[in-house]
Structure formats: C-alpha cells, structure tokens
Amino acid sequence: MSGSVALKQHLIDPEICIRCNTCEATCPIDAITHDDNNYVVDPGKCNACMDCVSPCPTGAIDNWFQVNAAFSLDEQFSWQELPPRPAEAAAEVDALDEEAAALIAGAHGHARARAPASASKPRINLFSRAQPALAKVTGNIRVTKSGTSSDVHHIILDFGAIPFPVLEGQSIGIVPPGTDANGRPHAMRLYSVCSARDGERPNTNNLALTVKRVAEPRADGTLFHGLASNYLCNLGLGDTVPVIGPFGATFLMPDDPDADILMICTGTGAAPFRGFTERRRRLAGHGRGRLHLFFGARTPEELPYFGPLQKVPPAVLARELVFSRIPGAPREYVQDRMRARAAELAPLLRRPATHIYVCGLKGLEAGADAALAEIAGPDWPALREAMRAEGRFHVETY
Amino acid sequence: MDRIDFQTEPARYRHWRLVCDGGPVAQLVLDVDPAGGLMEGYELKLNSYDLGVDIELADAIQRLRFEHPEVGAVVLRSGKEGVFCAGANIRMLGKSSHGHKVNFCKFTNETRCGIEDASANSGLTFIAAIGGTAAGGGYELALATGHIMLVDDRRSAVALPETPLLAVLPGTGGLTRVTDKRRVRRDRADLFCSTEEGVRGRRAVEWRLVDEVVPPSAWEARVAERAREAAARSDRPGPGTRGVALTPIERRFAENGVTYGCVGVAFDRTAGRATITVAAPAGLPPPDAEAARSADFWPLRMARELDDALLHLRLNEPELGLLVLRTEGDAAAVLAHDAFLEAHAADWFIREVRHNLKRVLKRLDLTSRSLVALIEPGSCFAGTLAELAFAADRSVMLAGTRAGGSNTPAAIALSPLNFGPYPMSNGLTRLQARFWGEPESVEAARARIGEPIEAEAAEAMGLVTLAFDETDWDDEVRIMLEERASFSPDALTAMEANLRFVGPETMETRIFGRLTAWQNWVFQRANAAGEQGALKMYGSGVQPSFDRQRV
Amino acid sequence: MPDGMNVDYDGLIPNNVDLNADARVKKALETWHPGYIDWWKDMGPEGFQEALVYLRTAVSVDPKGWAKFDYVRMPEYKWGILLAPRVEGRLIGFGAHKGEPAWQDIPGEYRGMLRRLMVIQGDTEPASVEQQRHLGKTAPSLYDMRNLFQVNVEEGRHLWAMVYLLQKYMGRDGREEAEELLRRRSGDADSPRMLGAFNEQTPDWVSFFMFTFFTDRDGKMQLEALAQSGFDPLSRTCRFMLTEEAHHMFVGETGVQRIIERSCEAMRAAGIDDPTDTDRVRALGVIDLPTLQRKMNLHFSLTLDLFGSEVSTNAANAYNAGLKGRYREDKLEDDHRLIDSTYPVLRCKDGAIIRDESVPALSALNMRLRDDYVTDCQGGVNRWNKVIERAGIPFRLTLPHVAFNRRIGEFAAIEADPEGRVLDAGAWAANRDRWLPTADDNLYVTGLMKPVDAAGAYASWIAAPKVGIDNKPGHFEYVKLWS
Missing domain, CATH: 3.40.50.80 (Nucleotide-binding domain of ferredoxin-NADP reductase (FNR) module)
Structure with missing residues (x-):
C-alpha cells in the first residue's frame, strides 16, 4: 500500500452505474462528465475529494484502481464494463494519503x-494536509486521577458546519504546528476517535480523542516530551485545530x-x-x-x-x-x-x-x-x- | 366568415348531450368537442366554450321547456373527467373582434337569464353538479342554476379567475350573481374573484359559493336525490305528457334579407338599416289549448322567427345599425290570440309560449341597434305586437290614411298582455317604463284595452313618439332615419341603452347594464386586448404588460 | 461558511434553514408534525412499523457527510428539511426575468402559480408511499424490502420539503394545503391524489420496480425542471431532493435488471431458446420477457400522461415567469427566453399522427420535458437489453410509441399500437392483450409474490444485486423483523 509510485485512479463501474447524473452534479471541480454511454472521471482533474462517493445511489462511483498509466476519458467512454481489477487492488483502502496509509499499515x-x-462504509481522506478541516476545541479534561503518572486527556473537537463523518474505530490525523529542525513541517500522527459516529452527544458534529501526554524518560535521565500529544493536551477551549482524514477502513x-x-x-x-x-x-x-x-x-x-x-x-x-x-x-x-x-x-x-x-x-x-x-x-x-x-x-x- | 346560425337540434349537437328518458329528471351534459370551435384558430380544451357551444345550450333549454314537459329538474354536468367547465375559451376571446366578443357575451348572458327564468317561472329546476373544477364562465354557468353541488375530492374548486389571469371580468353575470343572487359577502367576493385557483370544499359552502359539497363516493346518489327532490317540487305536468316539437324554422336567406313564415327582414345596406316586418296570424286561434300544441301556433312561431332574426342581425349584420319595426295584418287576429294566451295562461304550453314571448321582447330591448317603429295603415301593433312599438326608441305613427292604401287608418290596440306578462329586464312593463313617473298614464292606457287607438289619440296618450299625416310622412320618416344613421354608432348604443332601462335596478339590469358595460370597456383597453394585453398573451407564457395608470 | 450548510439536528425537526429563528414556521411545522406521523402510521408500510430497517438518513447537505446508514424504526426516521446550499449571486436563468437575481422571497404575482407547482409536486410524494404500503409483505428479499422502505421514507421527506415551502412562503393557504396533502389518499373515492398515475395500484413487485423506473423518473424530470427555478428556495429544495431521488431510479432500474438477469439465467440453464415460449419459461418460476414488455408498456404509457398536454399554457406561464425551467436548463445553449422559437410536437390531426413544427417553444415545454424523459428511459432500456444480449437470448425490450395507450393529451382520443400506427376500436380491442398486461399475466406475477425473509436469500424470479447497499455483503440482514 505504500512506497509504490503507481497512481490510484478513480473509476466508475459502467455495469452498476444508472447514469443518474448525481456525481456530475455533485463534483465541485467538474471532474466528472458523460457521453451517451458512460459517466467517467477525468484523471487529470480528480483530486479524490470524495464528494461524489456518498451521494452515489449505486456504489458504482467507488472504484480505485492502482494503475501505472491512467485510463483516458475516451477509453472510459468506450467501456461496457470495468477492465480486470489489478491484482493487488485492496479490498478496503484505509487511506489515499500515503503518510496516513503507512501509519495504519504499521499499526495493523x-x-x-x-x-x-x-x-x-467508512468515508476516508475527506481532508488533507493542504486542506484540513478546522475544528474547535470544546472540551479538554484529564480522565485519569491527578497525581498519577498517566496523564490522559479527553479532547473534544467540534467541526461546526463542516461535515466530518467518522465511524467508531477510525482515526484522524494531527500535525503539530511548527517545523522540525530541518525547517520541514512535522510528521502526521494518527489518533483513534473515541466517540460514536453521531458525536459526543447524539447528533452533534464533534468527535473526541483519548490522548496520553507522552513524557518518557530518556537514557540521560531527562524526559522526552511527545510533540503532538503535548500539543493536544495543552490545547485550550476555543483553540482551532487542523484535522486531516478521516482514515481507516x-x-x-x-x-x-x-x-x-x-x-x-x-x-x-x-x-x-x-x-x-x-x-x-x-x-x-x-x-x-x-x-x-x-x-x-x-x-x-x-x-x-x-x-x-x-x-x-x-x-x-x-x-x-x-x-x-x-x-x-x-x-x-x-x-x-x-x-x-x-x-x-x-x-x-x-x-x-x-x-x-x-x-x-x-x-x-x-x-x-x-x-x-x-x-x-x-x-x-x-x-x-x-x-x-x-x-x-x-x-x-x- | 361563415354565417353564424342559431338554429340547431340535439341530433346535431357537438358539445352537449341532452338526456331525457321520459322521467322527471333530465341530464344536460357538457362534453365539448375541442375541434368543434365556431371559428378556426383555437381548440376548445377542458370544456371551454365559444358561441357555438352556447347556441346549443340555448337550444337545449328551449327544447326542455317545450319538448319535455315531463321534466321537472335538469342536472347540468360535465362529460369530462376532472373538469366541469373552464369558461369561455380565452384564445377565442383573444382572436375575436370587439363586436363579436360583446355579442357573444350578451347572448351567453341571455341564455343564463333564460335558465333562471325557467326555474322561476316554469317549474324547471337546474342543478349544477360540479364534478370537477368550474372556472370563470364555467362557474358562471353554475351560478345560473338553482342549486350548486360541488364534489369534495380536495381538488375540484369553483373559481372566477378572470381578473388575476386574464385582466378581464367574470362578465357573464359572475360578479353580479355572486353578490346579488348568492349573497356572498362582498369582501369575500373580492378575495374569491382575485384568487386564481378559487375555493373548494367546506369554505365554498361557508362562503355560499355553492350550496353543498359532497364526497365522491356519495356523489352520484346525492345528485340523483337532489334532482328527484327538485322534480317532485315542480308544477310541470310530469311524465306521460307529450311535448311540442320545435320543428326547424322555415327561412330563406338572400342577399337582401331573410324570409320567415311570419317575419321578414329586408336589408338596406346603403342606408345601414334593416326593416323587420311581423305578420299577424292568418286566422283565429285554435279552439282549445290542446289544439294549440304545435310549433306552428302563431305566438310561438312568430317569437322563434323574430328571435332568430334578431340574433342573425346582431352577429351577422353588424353594419345594419338601425332596425325599422313594422307589422302587417289583422289586429283583431292578434288580439284574439292574446285573449287565448290569457284564457289558457295556466296551461303548461301556453305558459311557455308567454314566457318565450317575454324573452324575445327582452332580446329586442337588449339589441344594440336603434329601434324605430313605423305604425302605418295596415299594421297591427296590437297587444303583444304593440310591445314592439313600446320597445322602440321612437315610434312614428301615420295619421289618417294614405292614397291608394288601406282605407282604415293606422291604429294601436292594447291587450292585458301589455300590462304585466312581458316585463323588461328592470321588472317594469314597457308601458310602465315609458310612463315612469306618471302611473296615471298607464292606468289611462289600461282603460282603453281592446279599443283601436288612432294616431291623434295615441300621440295624446303618449303611446307613440310622433304622428305625421300623409303629407309629411315620407319626408319626415326619411330624414329621421337618415339622421339616425349618421350619428356615431357607439354614442347611439350607449344613449339608447341608458334611455331604454329607466327606473329600478334588478340583477338582470346590473348584469347587462353595469357588468357587461364595464366588461366591454375592459375589452377595449390595451391591458386586455392590446398586442401586449392579457388576452393576447394568454397561453404564450409571456406576461402581459400593463399600463399602470388608473382611469 | 456557505449559507445553510449547518444542519440543526437537536430539535424535533432536523433542518438547515435555521428553523429556531423562525418561530412562525417552526410552530406551523410542529403543528403539522403529529398529523404527519399519524399519516405515516396509517398509510406507511403496513406491518413493518416496528421493524429495524437499515436506512440512510440525510443529515447534511454537504456531499462529504450527507447521509448516514443505520438501523432505524421507520416512524422514528429523522424526516428533516434540507435545502442545497445557497449559491451566492445566483441569477434567474430563463424567462422574462432572466438575469435578475434569484428570488429569495416569493414574488407576489407568482404566488398562486408557485403554490400550485408545490402542491402538485407535494401530492405525488405521499401518494407513492400509499400505493406501495402493502408490498413489504411480499418482498423478494430483505435487501429489496429495505430498498422499498428507503424509497418510502424519502418520499416522506420529500413531502416535508414541499410542506416546508408551503408553510414558509404561502401563509395561511399554504398551511391549509399542507393539511390537505395529508388528507388526500391514493385511490380513495372521496379524496384521491391529484394525478391519475398516483391513484393506480402497485399490486406487485414488478409493478413497483416499473413504477420506480418510469413514474419516479417523471418525478425526477419535474424536480430537475423545478431545480432550475428562479425562486431560490424551491430550486435549493429540489436540488437536494434529486440526490435522494437517484436512489429511487436505482431501485427501479436494477430491480428490473435483476428480474431480467434471473429470467435469462434460468432460460439458459433450462436450454430454452425461445423467450416467447411463455409456458416453459413460467414453469421455471421466473418472469417471461414478453410479460415484462407488457408491464413496461403499461407503466410507460401511464407515466407519459403525467406530463400533461403537449401544448400547455401553464407550462409556458411557469417558464416565462422563471419558476419552472427545462431539463438541465443551465446546460442548454439558447436565449433561455423562447419567445420566437418553435419546438416540434407530435400531434393528432384528423386521426393521424403528425409532426407539427410550428408550435411556439414556450407552449411546447411539456413536450420537450417528455422528450427528455423518453431519452432518459431509453438509456435504461438499452442497459436492460445488454443483459439479454449477453445471455444470448433473442429478445429486445422496446419503449412503446408515445401515442400508445394514452388518456391525456393529443393522443387521448385515438388508439395506437406500440409502433405508433393508429388503430380503429376493433383492432385495438383485438390486440390489447398482446400489448398490455393481461389478467393471466397479473395472476401469474401475483402468484410469484411470496415473501423471502432469510438474510441473503432471494425469490426465484429475481437475481441478487451486484453490490450491497452501503457496501454490505450479500447475507447482510437489511431488515430485522424480530423486534
């Protein structure tokens, strides 16, 4: 799942599609078009924003082929059915984001x-590093007794009007602010969502994380302070957090x-x-x-x-x-x-x-x-x- | 355009079915043939009507009165699913000349007044069974009936959408009957007449727009029940009585006139006038009422012929602006028939004949032509026929005799029929209208019933406008007619209509005098009839553009 | 933040129209709500009100998060008011007001016309729920049962959508109309639904699939036309409804397709080469293709009547007023006013079918929408035929001519065969049973309607779907009947 330079191409299954035009009407960047035969996705335009996936009534829209060279529009127009699925095509794709995919592969x-x-059916990759969902901290409390060495926080992130559908068991990506010693942005961390799909309370548009403040003794006796966990545990109410994902399928x-x-x-x-x-x-x-x-x-x-x-x-x-x-x-x-x-x-x-x-x-x-x-x-x-x-x-x- | 013919018969109907099964309830079913328009260029969709449809309706009502004495109630209904009647066809109105629109409107109004006349005077109750939407003229038609039933299927409504939809009025009595007949509160009427889709269900009853609403499952049974009840109340002779067939009128159309059996019409196109001559009956009335039952019975025959002649002149000869009314024959024979009509007034057939005469005379009153009666030796302006003279805007009588003519001077004679049975639209007899403000003159006339009244006396009694002797007659008459023909036809129409209907207002005068007058004004305005007006734009989807100035 | 993205899910009525800030409409809707629930319990799916159904619920108008799938008892379904997000600076796209800013409030002069459009659209939504209320008992699988119920609850939501507009913009009359929408009943003698096809029965599942393919597609075309409306709230409502409507199209198209698949598969397995050998095909417990063709002829022709008269004043008025556009008006390239153009219309003249080129385009809008509809249907029929073709069966389904079996419009007065040849009454009577479902067909199909309620199992006459709902596997228990 990682390391390949191959492209994940978004394709529509002509045998299942009923040509209802919903995807074309939904696509915010006009990457979907049609002729008399088929509805197709322009590989040059599609940015895998996934807007079209959920409204599709048939599931025909949700095909991601690992290919070395993209199928052209004309090829797609001519299809009566999808070409044979590439052998290693994943049954479930955890993340279309390489960084997150690698993290999940490691964990699983x-x-x-x-x-x-x-x-x-989980929604994945709706928000990226480049275009994260901005969540607001509406709760941050310690859920282990103070005085113990385990400082675990329950952090509630509210998405306001932004849809951020998650299922129990999915993760989100957090990138601590700032840059590393080389001036590059920090790596992404994944955190499991600890709330239910419909939010902390039913029908609220928020999610919660369980974050342990990482403070591990180093060989030299000093403490290593985890960058992301400390960033999260230190958040104040009303702070804005860029969130990537969701991930995990x-x-x-x-x-x-x-x-x-x-x-x-x-x-x-x-x-x-x-x-x-x-x-x-x-x-x-x-x-x-x-x-x-x-x-x-x-x-x-x-x-x-x-x-x-x-x-x-x-x-x-x-x-x-x-x-x-x-x-x-x-x-x-x-x-x-x-x-x-x-x-x-x-x-x-x-x-x-x-x-x-x-x-x-x-x-x-x-x-x-x-x-x-x-x-x-x-x-x-x-x-x-x-x-x-x-x-x-x-x-x-x- | 082809001549519009007002004569038809059930076998030739394209739009109505008159169903009489010998029982006391008849069904009059409107099922308009969309392709059966009187003129090219429009389709009569959704049971919308044009003059042709209404000619059949008028015919059907006449036949119910004469040919079907067994019928006591008539159910007026639609043969089409979901629609009762959509009213006058808008495209027809958009395409028609102003004159045609006015005459169409007048005729339809007369027909609806005729329905009410049958209910009021002939024991013939009309029930409107509105099983689908009745809009505009469709609802106006229902308003003319005595009992309005609306199906309560949550979609069928009654509506007068003319103002919001077409920028015209519900001009076939709609506005007037809503307030004057059904006594709908005037602010509710305002709301109703500006709501395109109308009112349905319970509210329609509450506002008195209809008499009852009935769920579809109970519909047929309830309609039948109401019809039975109405028929049971009727004083008509009922089943088993033979009617009188309205046989086709004999007539001959020629370039210069129309010839009927006892009516003749001669055109003088150059002078812009037509002379209508009515002949007295050839002999005495039949021995009894039974023997009278025939379309050839002179009062009926004369009325039908005169009616057809008037309608022909209205619609087909618009440029003949002056009608000269003449009579010929034995005044005694006319008076004998009047006496017969009086003697047998209670007979169902004679009752119909009298009311028919009344309606034809009203038609004459409402004809927008200058009416001049010439009362000459040999004429028979007696009793019923004297009404022609009283209907005229002017009557001129020749005093004495003419050389080479009849030896008997012209005389007028009155009969009891001049004093009640033939009221005008305003409810007055023509003599009462004539002597408005001097009832003693009416009484003076009544005292002379049956006597021949010669010119000098007639002029003195006020029964004629002018009397001339032979010396002056030709010139005076010629000059009078020529002068009349030279005036503006519009001014004459307006002036005559104002002067003819003196005194009190009735629903009928409000319909003909106010409603249709306003309607005719609206019809003339660009907002309705202009190139961008509502009637022209209707159906194109394009909004009319209005001149916003209030006038 | 785009206006109207935020869905308030807390109150009684989920909405993205800030209902809390509009006390009048909120009160009206809350007053209406119990009547709606009563209607649903009376007229909704019979016998399954307590079952847990795996349903999707629209919870957002943003495509990223618009639907959630979950087990729901239908009376507890969250029927909400959801409008597509407002597009800033949207202009009226057609008619006399083309180029003016889209109306956010109702233009007084068009109030009546708009109300009628809404009431007619609104009336069809509960009607189909009523027509289909007995079908749950004979569902050929839990999957199909779930799809039926999904269609039903969403028709219910579409009713809410129209009721919201009526109550928000139409004042007291609107509230009364909203009540009336709950009082009319499909097929009821006393208060039927407004349009003919919505008072017909949906007696079996083949009819249901045909209905969702053909008749719901009319709904889609009407919504597409209303989605173009210059009255922005109507446009936004319809745009969102279309997203849901796509599922209904899906149910119809794949339902029929799965019947065809099953029939072809059974015929091949039994070595039947002649698809018209009805007796042998029926002996296999599947539906013969000629019967499907007859069902199709019936539903197609009934649905064409819903488009109204070919030449229509109302359609012209609504277009010119900017209230109802053409199918995908925004993709068409012309003047969008149609004052001077014409559109060819098939008409009936002296008993013959002719093509009238001279009809003003404005007056021919119903015809045009119907033409677009026929094209849309043809696409689906072609895909069905591909299934038959792949199976090597010598049979093709065809849409009948638009003049066939019509009761409204130009062809109401004539009879025509499926090829569009005008027939006299005798020829029609003699051949009717070749073209429309016969009593025998209906008896046979009805006989097949036996419920199959084991998870993953399907009735003998329909194939399993290729893909599950929400990607669920074949044996997923879409409806839990036990509770």
Missing part, C-alpha cells in the same frame, strides 16, 4: 486486514446489533472501544449482541474513563477491568483475566457473529494471542485467520 501489522462484513465495528464484540485493550488503546460502547449504548435494545471488555491499567486511578465505565449497563457491556499495580494485590494482566474467564470466552470465540479487537501497546498483541490460543485450543491460528479473513479479528497496536 503485516496481516491483510478486512473490515467486518456488516460495518458501515478495516478496524471498524460491525453494524450488526446481534454481533458480540470482544475488546481487549490497555491504556489509550481503550479509545476506539469507548466509541464502540457509546454506539451500542445508544442502540440499546436494538440487538442481541453484547460487548466484552478486557481493559488493563496499573491502577483504577490510571484507567481512563474509570468512572463513566461503571455506569454502562451490564446488558450492553460485560466489563473486566484489570489492574497490575494495586498495592497489596497480586499483579494481574489482561491475559490473566482472559484465562480466568475461559469458560465464557471459549463458546464466544466459536460464535459466527463474534468479532475480536485488540488495541494497545505493541506487547499486548502477543499476550492476548497466547491467551486466546489457550482458550480456543490448537486450531486457534486457523480460527484466527478465518476470522481475520471475515473481518472479525482486528489488531491495532502502537
């Missing part, structure tokens, strides 16, 4: 990720309200699961599926959203909060608790509507995988790959 690892079959929650979702996380890895939980809470009563959360932290004081989590009804969420640094108590890690709940988890893993998500620091993946292998038995690797192929197994670590 090498395995080919698939979105849950019932996930809503696979680490999404199933829309199927009957699906069970197993969520395994540590620290700010909880961010997407807060979104999942909010989403399910708002749909309460719509389905038979339940959420199962295994959430690890050092102490309750350092567990983000510890208080609010207590209030989620058990019918929606089975909650396993696991702590490793309770004075006087044995150290317990997420994988320990999972083993302890093997009797409940084993049948859950076999259910066809179960989806598994792992999100947290790099080390979590291996620990969780080992625990799942123990619970599921020897066919776990095969089961895991099958689930992955069906979009039911997801990992995002950093």
